[in-house]
Amino acid sequence: MDKSSVNIGDTIRVTIKARNTGSGTANRITIDPGISPGFTFKSSIYTTYPSELAVSTTYTQMYIYEVEAAKSGSIQLSPATATYSSSFFGDDYTSSSTRPTVTVAEEQVETSDLELTVSQDKTKIKRNEKITYTVYVRNVKDVPASTIKITPVFSNNLTYVSGSEEVDIINDKPIIQISNYGARYEDEYKFTFKAEGVGASNLTVKLTYNNGVEDITKEVPSVIYVEEGKYDYLSEYPIYVYLTPILIIVAIAGWLYWRSNQFRM
Amino acid sequence: MLNILMVGTGQCGNRILDSINREAFGGGKFSKYYSRQKFPSRVETIAVNTAINDLKELRYTKAKDRIHIPNLHGVGANRMVGKQCFNDNKDLIMRTISERGDFDVAFVITSSSGGTGSSFSPLLIKELKARYDFPVYSIVVLPFREEGSIYLQNSAFCLKEMRDSGTDGIILADNQFLKDVGGDIQSAYDGINTMVAERMLFLLEALDSEMMMVTDLGDFKTVMSGGAGFATIGYSKGDGKSPVRSVIHDSFSPKGLLFSSNVFEEGSRAMIILRGDRKYLNIDDISGEIDKLSSHIGHVFKGVIIRSGEAPRVLSVLTLETTAELENLYTLAVEAIQMEKEKRDRMALRKEADATFSKIEGLEPQY
Numbered sequence: 032m033d034k035s036s037v038n039i040g041d042t043i044r045v046t047i048k049a050r051n052t053g054s055g056t057a058n059r060i061t062i063d064p065g066i067s068p069g070f071t072f073k074s075s076i077y078t079t080y081p082s083e084l085a086v087s088t089t090y091t092q093m094y095i096y097e098v099e100a101a102k103s104g105s106i107q108l109s110p111a112t113a114t115y116s117s118s119f120f121g122d123d124y125t126s127s128s129t130r131p132t133v134t135v136a137e138e139q140v141e142t143s144d145l146e147l148t149v150s151q152d153k154t155k156i157k158r159n160e161k162i163t164y165t166v167y168v169r170n171v172k173d174v175p176a177s178t179i180k181i182t183p184v185f186s187n188n189l190t191y192v193s194g195s196e197e198v199d200i201i202n203d204k205p206i207i208q209i210s211n212y213g214a215r216y217e218d219e220y221k222f223t224f225k226a227e228g229v230g231a232s233n234l235t236v237k238l239t240y241n242n243g244v245e246d247i248t249k250e251v252p253s254v255i256y257v258e259e260g261k262y263d264y265l266s267e268y269p270i271y272v273y274l275t276p277i278l279i280i281v282a283i284a285g286w287l288y289w290r291s292n293q294f295r296m
Numbered sequence: 297m298l299n300i301l302m303v304g305t306g307q308c309g310n311r312i313l314d315s316i317n318r319e320a321f322g323g324g325k326f327s328k329y330y331s332r333q334k335f336p337s338r339v340e341t342i343a344v345n346t347a348i349n350d351l352k353e354l355r356y357t358k359a360k361d362r363i364h365i366p367n368l369h370g371v372g373a374n375r376m377v378g379k380q381c382f383n384d385n386k387d388l389i390m391r392t393i394s395e396r397g398d399f400d401v402a403f404v405i406t407s408s409s410g411g412t413g414s415s416f417s418p419l420l421i422k423e424l425k426a427r428y429d430f431p432v433y434s435i436v437v438l439p440f441r442e443e444g445s446i447y448l449q450n451s452a453f454c455l456k457e458m459r460d461s462g463t464d465g466i467i468l469a470d471n472q473f474l475k476d477v478g479g480d481i482q483s484a485y486d487g488i489n490t491m492v493a494e495r496m497l498f499l500l501e502a503l504d505s506e507m508m509m510v511t512d513l514g515d516f517k518t519v520m521s522g523g524a525g526f527a528t529i530g531y532s533k534g535d536g537k538s539p540v541r542s543v544i545h546d547s548f549s550p551k552g553l554l555f556s557s558n559v560f561e562e563g564s565r566a567m568i569i570l571r572g573d574r575k576y577l578n579i580d581d582i583s584g585e586i587d588k589l590s591s592h593i594g595h596v597f598k599g600v601i602i603r604s605g606e607a608p609r610v611l612s613v614l615t616l617e618t619t620a621e622l623e624n625l626y627t628l629a630v631e632a633i634q635m636e637k638e639k640r641d642r643m644a645l646r647k648e649a650d651a652t653f654s655k656i657e658g659l660e661p662q663y
């Protein structure tokens with residue numbers, strides 16, 4: 032075989048050679064080149080092989096044909112078969128050739144590729160403050176992508192508050208769904224969250240799309256640290272903790288007012 | 297429980313009444329906001345004045361207990377104007393008192409020298425005596441002697457009218473005698489008022505205590521009916537170390553009295569109340585000291601109020617047969633009246649001077 036690695040549509044030239052390893056001449060030789068599935072026969076180049084082969088240490092060229100690779104994969108050729116008769120007994124014999132393997136590469140299909148970049152306006156926030164993530168998506172190929180979904184996946188100490196007009200709320204969660212992303216198209220989306228709980232908050236922007244052949248998922252994770260707000264410790268107490276002293280103060284003030292009025296003329 | 301009426305007339309009377317109310321709250325500046333009055337009896341306090349500003353200045357007397365008699369701005373120490381004013385407004389005052397229910401005893405507190413209090417009080421007492429059966433005692437504050445001739449003459453007439461009003465006794469307090477209690481005039485007033493107030497509260501306790509061996513209103517009446525109608529009150533507080541004998545003695549010595557008097561000489565009847573922890577109140581000590589007094593003046597009522605843990609305090613009420621100090625005051629007052637009269641005569645001469653000028657009336661200078 033002139034090549035062992037080809038692309039679909041490439042032509043491969045297969046040369047069949049034979050050698051008599053016996054003790055007498057082989058007569059009435061016929062060669063069946065054998066057609067391998069996955070290849071399309073194109074033409075026979077050389078078919079005028081000798082009908083007799085004396086015992087020899089060297090190979091004799093017998094047959095040459097060309098096929099075209101039709102299917103990708105690692106394909107083993109079907110063996111070529113030689114049929115011959117012995118010079119002594121006139122009996123018929125068959126012998127099969129080796130089976131070389133051809134790797135046929137996949138045909139190159141142009142697919143789209145979306146690039147995903149996420150940036151955030153802060154890396155540290157205080158509780159009850161807001162943080163905005165900017166999601167930048169760019170199609171770097173000349174092929175359009177379809178069924179684009181951009182989903183921020185975030186821990187529950189963040190609450191989604193607002194975002195770009197493309198953002199839909201489905202099942203209480205923000206999502207951007209775009210049916211088609213044209214060649215070289217790019218766009219930017221914003222998601223704003225409010226920090227409700229203290230600690231590290233994870234937010235992963237997940238992008239899924241169909242590149243023309245298959246569904247692709249890309250993710251960009253990020254972490255934000257939420258610190259205690261300035262007066263946060265206040266809200267950590269139940270309401271009566273505030274209400275009780277306020278009521279007491281109001282009662283005392285009321286009493287003082289009423290009492291001093293009794294003594295004012 | 298006794299029902300006690302206390303009326304303070306004029307600025308001095310009002311302010312002493314206010315001090316009594318304050319002491320009843322406990323004495324603290326803000327006590328009225330956090331405590332109740334600790335009168336042993338049901339006490340109604342009423343402040344009467346012609347000057348609204350004097351009434352407004354009060355801090356511990358409820359607004360509903362202040363009666364303003366509209367007469368411009370006080371009566372300017374003029375007792376004539378004061379009497380007229382009382383008569384014009386008597387119904388308002390008497391109605392307010394009658395609305396406060398029945399009483400067992402009344403006290404009328406006033407200065408003798410101002411215009412309002414000194415003129416209202418004798419007339420008020422007269423009205424009370426005419427309408428009610430309960431005894432009416434008066435607490436009269438005498439002026440600083442240097443306050444002027446009008447105050448002296450007012451005091452002389454006021455005291456006389458008080459005697460004639462039918463009051464059951466006049467308890468004297470003397471600013472002049474007590475002037476050392478404070479530096480400036482305001483703190484002297486406050487100090488004197490507090491002295492009067494603490495004695496009055498002690499007295500109420502002595503009249504209205506449910507304990508054994510105590511005096512009561514009947515004893516007080518008997519004491520007050522003795523003498524020439526004048527009385528004073530003494531008070532002393534021991535430190536727990538000095539013997540109770542000396543505490544008793546201090547209460548009727550110049551140190552404890554509200555009015556200058558040699559009680560051994562001038563006293564007529566007395567009531568002595570001791571209060572404090574039982575351990576300080578040795579009966580022999582008490583009797584020894586009290587017997588000394590009664591050997592001079594006659595009968596002395598005594599009462600004991602047990603208060604565990606308290607240092608001994610003594611209150612003495614003394615009626616006086618004579619009083620040299622009052623004599624002195626009247627001498628001064630007569631001089632003052634004379635002086636005022638001479639002044640008036642001189643004014644009449646001035647009028648004659650006017651007549652001198654009238655000779656040129658109708659004439660023009662000629663050149």
Ligand SMILES: Nc1nc2c(ncn2[C@@H]2O[C@H](COP(=O)(O)OP(=O)(O)OP(=O)(O)O)[C@@H](O)[C@H]2O)c(=O)[nH]1
Nearest residue numbers: 306307308311370371373407410411412413439485
């Ligand atoms: N101890 C004492 N004496 C006072 C006080 N205020 C006034 N005085 C004395 O009372 C006399 C004046 O009488 P007031 O009671 O002020 O006069 P008033 O009765 O209000 O009469 P007018 O003001 O003349 O209408 C003076 O001799 C003062 O020294 C006070 O708070 N305590």
Ligand SMILES: [Mg+2]
Nearest residue numbers: 307347350370
């Ligand atoms: Mg006045």
